[in-house]
Amino acid sequence: MTARRSVPIRRRPFLRDGGVKALSPRERLEECLAAIGAGEADVQAFTALNITGARAAADRASERQRDGRRLSSIDGIILGIKDIIETADMPTGMGSPLYEGWQSRRDAASVVALREAGAIILGKTVTTEFAATVPGKTRNPWDLARTPGGSSSGSAAAVAAGFVEAALGTQVIGSTIRPASFCGCVGFKPTAGALNRGGSHDAFSQSCTGVIGACLEDVWQIAYEIAARAGGDPGFPGLIGPAAPPAARQPTQLVLLETAGWDAADPRARALLDEALARLVAAGIRIARRKSDAAVERAEVAIAQAFPVSSAINAWEGRWPLNTYRDRDADGLSGAMRERLTVAEGMTLADYRAALAQRAAIRETYARLAAPDTVCITLSASGPAPEGLGSTGNPAFAVPSSVLGAPTVTLPLFAVDGLPLGLQVLGFKDGDADVFAAAAWILTALGADRKS
Amino acid sequence: MTARRSVPIRRRPFLRDGGVKALSPRERLEECLAAIGAGEADVQAFTALNITGARAAADRASERQRDGRRLSSIDGIILGIKDIIETADMPTGMGSPLYEGWQSRRDAASVVALREAGAIILGKTVTTEFAATVPGKTRNPWDLARTPGGSSSGSAAAVAAGFVEAALGTQVIGSTIRPASFCGCVGFKPTAGALNRGGSHDAFSQSCTGVIGACLEDVWQIAYEIAARAGGDPGFPGLIGPAAPPAARQPTQLVLLETAGWDAADPRARALLDEALARLVAAGIRIARRKSDAAVERAEVAIAQAFPVSSAINAWEGRWPLNTYRDRDADGLSGAMRERLTVAEGMTLADYRAALAQRAAIRETYARLAAPDTVCITLSASGPAPEGLGSTGNPAFAVPSSVLGAPTVTLPLFAVDGLPLGLQVLGFKDGDADVFAAAAWILTALGADRKS
Numbered sequence: 001m002t003a004r005r006s007v008p009i010r011r012r013p014f015l016r017d018g019g020v021k022a023l024s025p026r027e028r029l030e031e032c033l034a035a036i037g038a039g040e041a042d043v044q045a046f047t048a049l050n051i052t053g054a055r056a057a058a059d060r061a062s063e064r065q066r067d068g069r070r071l072s073s074i075d076g077i078i079l080g081i082k083d084i085i086e087t088a089d090m091p092t093g094m095g096s097p098l099y100e101g102w103q104s105r106r107d108a109a110s111v112v113a114l115r116e117a118g119a120i121i122l123g124k125t126v127t128t129e130f131a132a133t134v135p136g137k138t139r140n141p142w143d144l145a146r147t148p149g150g151s152s153s154g155s156a157a158a159v160a161a162g163f164v165e166a167a168l169g170t171q172v173i174g175s176t177i178r179p180a181s182f183c184g185c186v187g188f189k190p191t192a193g194a195l196n197r198g199g200s201h202d203a204f205s206q207s208c209t210g211v212i213g214a215c216l217e218d219v220w221q222i223a224y225e226i227a228a229r230a231g232g233d234p235g236f237p238g239l240i241g242p243a244a245p246p247a248a249r250q251p252t253q254l255v256l257l258e259t260a261g262w263d264a265a266d267p268r269a270r271a272l273l274d275e276a277l278a279r280l281v282a283a284g285i286r287i288a289r290r291k292s293d294a295a296v297e298r299a300e301v302a303i304a305q306a307f308p309v310s311s312a313i314n315a316w317e318g319r320w321p322l323n324t325y326r327d328r329d330a331d332g333l334s335g336a337m338r339e340r341l342t343v344a345e346g347m348t349l350a351d352y353r354a355a356l357a358q359r360a361a362i363r364e365t366y367a368r369l370a371a372p373d374t375v376c377i378t379l380s381a382s383g384p385a386p387e388g389l390g391s392t393g394n395p396a397f398a399v400p401s402s403v404l405g406a407p408t409v410t411l412p413l414f415a416v417d418g419l420p421l422g423l424q425v426l427g428f429k430d431g432d433a434d435v436f437a438a439a440a441w442i443l444t445a446l447g448a449d450r451k452s
Numbered sequence: 453m454t455a456r457r458s459v460p461i462r463r464r465p466f467l468r469d470g471g472v473k474a475l476s477p478r479e480r481l482e483e484c485l486a487a488i489g490a491g492e493a494d495v496q497a498f499t500a501l502n503i504t505g506a507r508a509a510a511d512r513a514s515e516r517q518r519d520g521r522r523l524s525s526i527d528g529i530i531l532g533i534k535d536i537i538e539t540a541d542m543p544t545g546m547g548s549p550l551y552e553g554w555q556s557r558r559d560a561a562s563v564v565a566l567r568e569a570g571a572i573i574l575g576k577t578v579t580t581e582f583a584a585t586v587p588g589k590t591r592n593p594w595d596l597a598r599t600p601g602g603s604s605s606g607s608a609a610a611v612a613a614g615f616v617e618a619a620l621g622t623q624v625i626g627s628t629i630r631p632a633s634f635c636g637c638v639g640f641k642p643t644a645g646a647l648n649r650g651g652s653h654d655a656f657s658q659s660c661t662g663v664i665g666a667c668l669e670d671v672w673q674i675a676y677e678i679a680a681r682a683g684g685d686p687g688f689p690g691l692i693g694p695a696a697p698p699a700a701r702q703p704t705q706l707v708l709l710e711t712a713g714w715d716a717a718d719p720r721a722r723a724l725l726d727e728a729l730a731r732l733v734a735a736g737i738r739i740a741r742r743k744s745d746a747a748v749e750r751a752e753v754a755i756a757q758a759f760p761v762s763s764a765i766n767a768w769e770g771r772w773p774l775n776t777y778r779d780r781d782a783d784g785l786s787g788a789m790r791e792r793l794t795v796a797e798g799m800t801l802a803d804y805r806a807a808l809a810q811r812a813a814i815r816e817t818y819a820r821l822a823a824p825d826t827v828c829i830t831l832s833a834s835g836p837a838p839e840g841l842g843s844t845g846n847p848a849f850a851v852p853s854s855v856l857g858a859p860t861v862t863l864p865l866f867a868v869d870g871l872p873l874g875l876q877v878l879g880f881k882d883g884d885a886d887v888f889a890a891a892a893w894i895l896t897a898l899g900a901d902r903k904s
Contacts, residue, residue: 088776088780105780106776106777106780107776109771109772109773112772112775198772199776203650203686205686205687227801228801230771231768231801231804234655234656234657235657235769235808237805237808238804317683317686319561319682320560320561320648320650320682321561321650321651323564324540324559324564325558327540328540328557328558349679349680349690353689353690356687356689
């Protein structure tokens, strides 16, 4: 085995370590730019950078900081935006040659909100083709020969390498939780509909804007500031929870979800989770699991269908606009995408309705697990990032939260062979704040020393 | 009073009068083009025409008709598309100078579906600014000094003048029912979510693609063919109902809804509705009304809030992308739109949640009226199209179906001063086919002689 090539991991927590007080936004931006200068040629996290615009925004944020006029608690934070989300000052390429250089000339709703909160938008981060399966150019900063995960590949890699302090992603299967796990970041996939997707090109019924960052506090606050200014998707109440990161709260019960990924998971990963559970039991928490609890068993059986049901729903919902792109320029789509479209065009509306009904049944079964001070727990991926850049990895552990529309976070608590792996904490519809409260407590209980 | 200036009213039913058998699609297209040649300078229904493309599509449809290879029962129908809905071959201007000439280079999901069904897309029809309140250039074919209604102004006017056989509109307040009523067309606003809005720039939670045509059969079939191929909005089951226009079926009970518009309605319009109700009673139908039925009274009280609740919801949901347009080029927005944005920016997420809760309560109260073979009935507008082109008219009768997300049709049954006025038949969530069955029966019962 040859030595790994990697770039320095420099996750940059913003709220937790009081970075605001220590340095000005402009100083912090220059640190990010230095990291980019040193590492971007290897990591390739970005499709575009607006350094001039970011410096100007950082200078304004620095002034506000100096004058005590900060616009929000994330004023001055330095962000990357997944390249399916529109930005007025940079192209939105969607990982597709069909959109290379495309300029919508407007910010997505989430980006407007973040700028209003004082955030500095530094660049657009690499996505797989239309946020689906065909990888972009990004490599995992922990090991350049490994995938960063997808589809929010550049967002997770950029956060891990300290190119930005946090980044927006999206998730319809595993696109936020998986790359965050592979890159050793905190990732948050909110309750479906919780963050306004206006101007984000992921119009699937279970897709959701996600946040990837260096600490729980940052990802909560970024999500909160978006919701406060732009709300959720039309017709949804938007992210529900407090204006500051939820305080740690010990859960009474954790439901261990094996998911469809358990049998194929890396045994070392399963052992790490088992060990963590033992420590949590020692701390006084009750663990419910499929072997001893019929309701958990029913939920496991239900979520075992997460991937096929999600795939059917996404296929139908993705017929448009893929069919228009195929008709315009079939060579502009990857072979995988054309195949997906062929599958989709073999579906009928009745097939889609059946998949929606299955999803509703899965959600109903899962919702019966809800109880006071109860969250679910599982791995965030079947192991560390696999070798190679041709696949973004197995999504089996990440897809349940997507099909459920449930809030989930991944915490960078485990390491296998020196590569990061996440512990996932899932909650119930609109219980995003409960997930954060439990996750914060688990982080402390399991110790920050296990973080890399 | 000076003589009215008008253009000939030439509504062109497609399925009902067997136009398919009599003429080829190309022959029918040439009739439409002749009507456009004679009348478009006065009516100004279009923002763009693709005559070459339409003739080529019509020739292909004519061949299919000749060879018995028609793609659907609407193969060869000639359509207009509201100019907030994307078309690959024509610009999508959204009634705004900010989008003048904008080419998305793709068809909206509904347009893809219609082309797959063999429909001929002839042109883009004038909309108010971003489908809101500021009128476009279109005039009412029945009286060029009057508004055609809005926001689907060009769609309704083009159908009335025989420029097209049917057209797509949208409705978030009164934008399909009102112009259809003012222009003497059949209009259909389906259950919210029933038709896929991909590529239609009306991302409001209660907005819906609508269909305007010359007969019930056409508008049903157009909606059906869209849903069969493109489904509804992501996560929705899509239009529910048969593959052919629902047969007429006598309702047992009609619920008369006065709506918030009753007191201000033209007394002649109210008298026409009263007279129609008397004839329906004579035909054996029971009429429930607020004075004698407590559930109806509760529903009336609830839907009286339709306009303010809709306005609050639309304001919040429209903050984006209006805020990006204002920041880019404030002069590109009308004063009315800038004011709307100012109001919206004064709202908080809590205000929006309160409006959503109000809407949910209105829907719940209305849903209690649902009963077998029961539909609701009211005017489609407070009177015929008002004089002047500066306003698209009072939406008080059209907005209840929008806030309710309920299916509704307007039938061109009444006339006041020789100007058309619609009778509206409203149903309950996913009961679109029931609305059509009842409307078809009512049409026959009240007599086609009253149609203009």
